[in-house]
């Protein structure tokens with residue numbers, strides 16, 4: 001496929017993912033309380049988890065408690081971690097191995113969040129090694145990319161995201177499932193989300209690059225999320241875009257009612 005063609009739109013084949021990144025919030029007791037409330041709220045509205053997947057990304061110290069609750073109550077909410085070591089095991093004090101996460105029934109692991117790229121100086125090479133570790137242990141890496149305000153002014157919206165995608169993906173085996181999240185750094189926690197036009201433009205560019213790197217079929221089935229100041233008020237407009245398949249939600253995921261409303265975005269999209 002030439003660079004100017006966009007990948008075919010097979011949006012309907014991709015199950016949207018609403019992902020709550022709690023960041024460094026909620027101890028394990030608070031985590032259990034939130035997941036219980038979220039589960040009740042979604043049960044009340046008969047949420048169809050086959051139609052819209054819902055996942056929470058908990059701090060490491062909460063994972064065991066949330067796993068136990070999800071299993072005991074047979075909840076369909078999926079479990080995610082926020083980071084992982086690129087190494088298998090050994091002398092890496094403080095790090096957590098992918099195989100340990102897998103044993104806790106973790107489904108997804110965020111890699112390359114901007115708070116780690118910028119706050120911890122993580123390079124795309126490190127992100128690539130982490131993504132590989134996640135995929136190797138049969139979990140799905142959720143790879144975050146996105147530009148700072150300075151990058152946006154200097155290079156435009158898509159350049160940094162595309163560069164980070166290529167550099168973060170290359171160690172992941174061909175065919176392994178990944179989820180991408182476009183999170184403009186300036187939109188995170190600022191209350192100022194990207195416009196739907198910008199988000200769609202970058203997500204479409206990511207899908208086209210993915211097609212060049214991994215082939216059309218993989219690009220067509222890969223979910224690409226938008227993240228950055230997502231709320232129940234703006235989520236539907238993002239999800240209406242042909243290349244946006246979900247949301248990575250920070251602050252608003254800490255409120256069970258608000259996160260539940262975000263997961264019900266289809267009501268706003270279809271007007272049903």
Ligand code: 13P
Pocket residue numbers: 021113183187188189190191227228229230248249250251252
């Ligand atoms: P906010 O939704 O708080 O802007 O955070 C977005 C984010 O960083 C999710 O990973």
